[in-house]
Amino acid sequence: MxxxxxxxxxxxxxxxxxxxxxxxxxxxxxxxxxxxxxxxxxxxxxxxxxxxxxxxxxxxxxxxxxxxxxxxxxxxxxxxxxxxxxxxxxxxxxxxxxxxxxxxxxxxxxxxxxxxxxxxxxxxxxxxxxxxxxxxxxxxxxxxxxxxxxxxxxxxxxxxxxxxxxxxxxxxxxxxxxxxxxxxxxxxxxxxxxxxxxxxxxxxxGDLDDRLLEGKLALVGRAQGAARAAFDMTVDYARERKQFGQPIGRFQAIQHKLANCLIALEGVRLTLDHAAHLHDRADKDWRYFVNAAVAFGCDALRRVSLEVQHTLGAIGYAEEHQAPRHFKRVHLDTVALGGAAEARRRVATFLFDKGGTGLPQYDLGPAANELRDQAQAWLDENWSGERKAAFDAKPFSRREFDPDFALDIGKTGWIGLGWSREFGGQARSPLEQIAFIETMERGEAPRIGAAIQANAIMMFGTPTQQEGYLPEILRGEAMHGMGYSEPEAGSDLAALRTRAVRDGDSWIINGQKIWTTTWWGKYMFLAARTDPEAKPPHAGISMFIVPMDAAGITIRPATTMYDGTFANIFYDNVRIPLENIVGEVNGGWKVLTGALAYERGLVGGGIVLKVAHAFEQLRKRVMAQTSGARPPGDDPVVRDRMATLACEIEVGRQLMVHCAELAADGITPPEYGAISKVFSGELMERFGEAALDILGMRATLSEQMPGALDNGRFEQNLRHSLMWVISIGTNEIQRSLIAQRGLGLPR
The missing domain is CATH 2.40.110.10 (Butyryl-CoA Dehydrogenase, subunit A, domain 2)
Incomplete structure (x- = not known):
């Protein structure tokens, strides 16, 4: 229809x-x-x-x-x-x-x-x-x-x-x-x-088998309603119930418990609705999406119902309380009709049987679908054959960025996909941007652009800054790093100590930044304190664009756990022009959080698209028969674990699309960007662990080692996953943000 x-x-x-x-x-x-x-x-x-x-x-x-x-x-x-x-x-x-x-x-x-x-x-x-x-x-x-x-x-x-x-x-x-x-x-x-x-x-x-799927989805929908009602009741309780002189909702353990519940509930809500929508449109893959939604929902809702009871404690254990009714409803509906295990079995059948089928591609709308085809055609012509083979043969540390690729793609204008036309962009929708990111990920293309910094310049920069820096980024000529973290200020950016002092027509910067990944870029988007006496502390921060060839900068690169690089960077009396401040003096917190909010709204989607691509590589590997042995994909335990990952990828993809839809109406609320980032980052970790379990010791061989599977792809994915859980605000910090901003729990 x-x-x-x-x-x-x-x-x-x-x-x-x-x-x-x-x-x-x-x-x-x-x-x-x-x-x-x-x-x-x-x-x-x-x-x-x-x-x-x-x-x-x-x-x-x-x-x-x-x-x-x-x-x-x-x-x-x-x-x-x-x-x-x-x-x-x-x-x-x-x-x-x-x-x-x-x-x-x-x-x-x-x-x-x-x-x-x-x-x-x-x-x-x-x-x-x-x-x-x-x-x-x-x-x-x-x-x-x-x-x-x-x-x-x-x-x-x-x-x-x-x-x-x-x-x-x-x-x-x-x-x-x-x-x-x-x-x-x-x-x-x-x-x-x-x-x-x-x-x-x-x-x-065969009609009644479809009715079975529809019936199971409807039961999980009812369980979702029960779980959400119990959860909302529990959040209200956590705001009011006092222990040790304060609301229990202020305790980090409660905040993170309830943040986890919200992430699960949102994942269930979105995947159920998406599956039902595809069903009503008679999409050819609606059965896969129904099974994925059911498999995730059954397990997730039961976890939520348990956490609700844990939070309510003894008060929720009495039969006269509403919580036990919801607990019972959730379990009855999620066990019925084979529960999660039957749904995962069906997902595995889709993925592995009769030659297997990869994760279904999303219909992102006519414009996004067309852009996806255009980008794929461009990659086929410009990022294939000997050129891509030569790039893939490099060590991972040299595959994070390719300047020639950036210049080539800069000619297409796609670096400015989401920019407004005022700044030379294409004003493409968030869904079109997702289609592009997905295609680049599948093509294993290197990084391009400086989306976060460009967005900050467009939002807060002066006309001169916009005219000077944005065209360089758009053409693929300039990369910008982010100078945020410090030895005493990782996720707590309000505690940063790097100083910027005005001296005539210049700013003088002194301090140290650590864990800076794009240290090799042309510029650094730097946070520095301009008022050490400001109350609250974040009110005294300003943002600057620092040329990385300025005198007084010392870079000490280090190899990361995932074979990439970051650097400790020391700024000793670094002098930059007065006009290099972005936004107002002492107004950097607004610039910084605005840029991070934009990044967090995108980063969850970027992570889950990485996982989706890696999953397809693993699926093909699992289906392959080697040394006369049966393929791992014939093992029921492997099939079940792969199905679990596939279902979680659907949750990550739905969170990504939801963030894009929110962004189309304005700016993605920070808590939703955080939900997407937390779920997808930890999914990448789970995927990495599962790949090693499924493939065995040979999958632990690193790149360029004899016999390494896919040049060490799978073990390297696991080591790289840690970065996405820690960077841009650790997931623990993100859970606190979700609890406080998304649920209104006390700070």
Whole structure:
């Protein structure tokens, strides 16, 4: 279906707000905590929900498809309401288009609100204990377990095989319902059928396997709603609950715990919605994305539910508290239908079986897709063959930058992709910039440009600075380093001590910077203190552009753990022109944080694209057969671990795209840039560790060693990953930022 025919974001927002208000006024969560009266309460609330129009979702995607079903399921999860929306949605998805009289009659009554459906996958359920039924001469017999709220429903719809359903009236003869307590909660039933009258419904072959995927995504959506409700409650508690004379939300351990939960919840939210969106558009790869979202979501939401209980402590352990209800809901929904393990198995099948398939490429829109093709064609012509082979043969320390490549690509104007046209840029969207970065990463092209510094100059520089420095960057002629960190001021930039003192028409700079990576660039974007008495300390910082050939600069390069280089740089009475200050005197904190916010909004995307490219190299290696042995990709443990990585890459890619969408509307909020950076940086570490486990000792051989796999690519990736976790503000600092800026926890 064309995207223009699907409901808009505004429609989903209105649906969410309407449901939230309705459930808040009409549903008592206490009803779900006990068996007595539950069936009557569910029947009553369903009548109201059908009046809200949710009973028809899934019938026609133009009126509401899987994305809208997810909205409803999320709100039901957050409200602890077990209304049979899941079953109604699956009945619509399975029976719409079916012309059988029994199906038409059931759907009509369902949409009117006079029928309530309990759905079971029966023999198709990946859990062998879910039970099955047999159909003979219009009668059904057998046992079904884990059937939701069956006592409140009028009909049972159950899968017989991949193209056959049965419909059974639950108030008819031969039907016995037994309430089941699971995870300490009521709401599931055993359904025993003994020659119960049943209608046989034939469907298109294989349709019900798709319904299984849709059903699992919807369950994870409900679990997400429950987990988010418990999390929000816990954040409020952490703001108010005092221990040792202060709110517990001020303790770093609590802040980082809750920051981790927010990262997980955002990853689940984005991947679920993306998968549902692709489903409703009938994208060819929607099944892969559904399985990836389910696999990540099942594990992530259970971790969140545990951390919520840990934070609440004993207060959340009492049954009268809402948290236990949400804990139970999360676990019931994420274990059902095979849970994360089944979803990962399906992801592995996609990646490895029948020749295997790489990670699906994102549709970033017509303009971005076209740019991706243009950039790839340029690389094929200008960065291939002997030229690229010669570059790849160099040690890693000499592959971080190539001046000739920078000059060549400078002729395309692509270094200024995101710059405004005022400064000679192309004013491309953030999604177009992602498409370009992705293509350069896949082509293993060296670094270009000085995006952060250029952005700072465009935002805060004088016209003279803009006219002097920006064209050099755009042409690929000048690289700018960042002189931020100092021996006593790593992530704590407000503590920096390098001084800049005005002397007539010059600034005199004295101090030391450490861990400077682009020390070999033409300029240094330097932070220095211009008011040592300023309160707070960050109010006395200014930013400068320092030519690296200025007198008084001493550079002491060092080899990094990942075979790159950084340098300790000493500034001894370095004199630079007065006009080399960027922004106002003592206004450098605004310039510095503005530049870092821009970088953090991009860096998470850059990292995950590196991981995605490295994953494809590992996937091909894992599928290869060597020395007559079976490929590692045949090993179930390897397949499961690779599937886990693939699912986490989807989370990183969705965080990247979300940051780009936020940037298109302005500037990415710092906490979202931090979420993307934290998740993707640590994913790169996990990927590096997994590659060594999967490939073994030979993968530890470094570049240019005999027998090294892919010239030491995999072990070098692991060593390089540490930089992305530490640099630009360590991930611990980023978690504090997420907690304080994103969750409003006290500083």
């Amino acid at each position: 064309a995207a223009t025919e699907l409901p808009s974001d505004d429609v989903r927002t209105m649906l969410r707000d309407s449901l939230r208000g309705f459930l808040g006024a009409q549903w008592n969560p206490e009803a779900a905590a006990k068996a007595s009266g539950l069936a009557e309460a569910i029947a009553a609330i369903w009548t109201g929900l059908a009046g809200q129009g949710v009973a028809t979702l899934g019938r026609d995607f133009g009126e509401g498809g899987l994305r809208e079903i997810l909205v409803v399921m999320t709100e039901l999860g957050g409200s602890s309401c077990p209304a049979p929306m899941w079953s109604a949605a699956l009945a619509n998805l399975a029976l719409s288009g079916c012309r059988a009289e029994a199906a038409l009659d059931l759907l009509e009554r369902l949409h009117e609100g006079t029928a309530r459906v309990a759905f079971s996958f029966g023999a198709l359920d990946p859990d062998a204990d879910a039970g099955t039924i047999q159909l003979a001469d219009g009668h059904a017999s057998g046992l079904l377990r884990f059937v939701e709220v069956a006592e409140s429903c009028t009909h049972l719809v159950v899968c017989m095989e991949d193209s056959c359903l049965a419909i059974v009236a639950l108030d008819g003869p031969g039907v016995d319902l037994e309430p089941t307590r699971a995870m300490g909660a009521w709401g599931l039933y055993e359904v025993r059928l003994k020659e119960a009258p049943a209608s046989h419904i034939d469907l298109a072959s």
